[in-house]
Amino acid sequence: MEQTARMSVTASALDIATLQAALDDARAGGYASFEGRVRDRNEGREVCALHYEVHAPICISEGDRIIAEALARFDILDARCSHRTGDLELGEVAVWVGVTARHRDAAFAACRYIIDEVKHRLPIWKKEFYVDGDSGWVNCAGCAGHAHPGAPGDARVAGLSAGQDRRVRGVAHSR
């Protein structure tokens, strides 16, 4: 009896055409989408690959909750989100959000809401592998200051080799 989840997690390449097709709706005058991709550098370091670790059950339940919030808050028709897990290469799509609405105002606003909440609320962790051979889990120093999602300088790396002294409020880095 449970409704099919609007949030999905997948270990293979995101099939965006199929994901998008699920949103087809003759009432839709606008479709807004966002793709988050693996880029070649983060915080000035050259990235060569990425690993995502995910707790799938809570990703899906919490992702569905976020989309339900968007459906309640904005005048949209439907929305979907899908996130990769596992190993990704440069340029691959890590997360996709698609939203249909009668008008574009709501489509843009809901798309933005969903990606911001997904990035801050879902149990998804990103480990970056650098060209120099180092690697590290990417944390969000701004999580307590959730008011500025995506602000430059938001992302920080908690290196694996750092010791007990990192146990301070805020974040200390191996860099």
Added chain:
Amino acid sequence: MEQTARMSVTASALDIATLQAALDDARAGGYASFEGRVRDRNEGREVCALHYEVHAPICISEGDRIIAEALARFDILDARCSHRTGDLELGEVAVWVGVTARHRDAAFAACRYIIDEVKHRLPIWKKEFYVDGDSGWVNCAGCAGHAHPGAPGDARVAGLSAGQDRRVRGVAHSR
């Protein structure tokens, strides 16, 4: 010596995969896109088809100017826009905008800027055909009040049968 236009106008179905591929960039952490589609009703009337008339040379030069403005205003990597002309059916994509950026803030902002400006500045006219057999050119009553693009109630239909009395400030309608 002229740079290839980032704006295009086409009489056949938009090939979004190819348009999007032109934006591939290893530096891109985000890709935001918007599709405007033919929907089944407008201002309460049932629409069955749409015809777009376009002045292509000025569409392309002015569209390119809009994208250049977005590149100057926002921290994006690149952007493209393509608009259909001719006869479209329900559900078809009439206009597509794609933007790549390092971070999603700029990608969303630039995508929104481009579609808003395209809808208000390009010489593109939309003729709607209604289920009841009527048809009419869709105008923008808010063009003078450009400050509220996409606001509900923005779109109005200037019917073909209306007479001289429509020559008033603002818009009168055949409905």
Added chain:
Amino acid sequence: MSAAVKAVTAEYFAVFREQAGTDRETVETAAETPAALYQELAARHGFAEHAERCKVAVNDTLSDWHSPLAEGDRVLFFPPVAGG
């Protein structure tokens, strides 16, 4: 106002084209600007839009309504766009 009469081409789009019953015509006119020419042609064809809601291009370049018109110019009249 003894402006010289000149020949220009007027081109019409969308609702203007339908109301004029043609997509272009040659016009002998004393109008010195696209704005003045529009007033003439709007009266002739029954165009219902105020010029300020429309745009004009001269020789395929968007133009000011008050720029000077020259012999042989192609003047494109654009009704309000779909917008929303």
Added chain:
Amino acid sequence: MSAAVKAVTAEYFAVFREQAGTDRETVETAAETPAALYQELAARHGFAEHAERCKVAVNDTLSDWHSPLAEGDRVLFFPPVAGG
């Protein structure tokens, strides 16, 4: 504070998993809340994050750090997410 000792399962993700050297372990604890349990385990494994930057789930449901813990609960410790 003579709280009964209970057996719970602690599960670790990402940097916690790497620092603990395991993805799960059974723990005998007097901790009455996930917050108290986290303090114990952070001291044992050297977790460097304050609990307020992390999240916790009990039996696969996101939970409050101060909810009561019961015998046999599975307690999932989520380090800060990637965010940006």
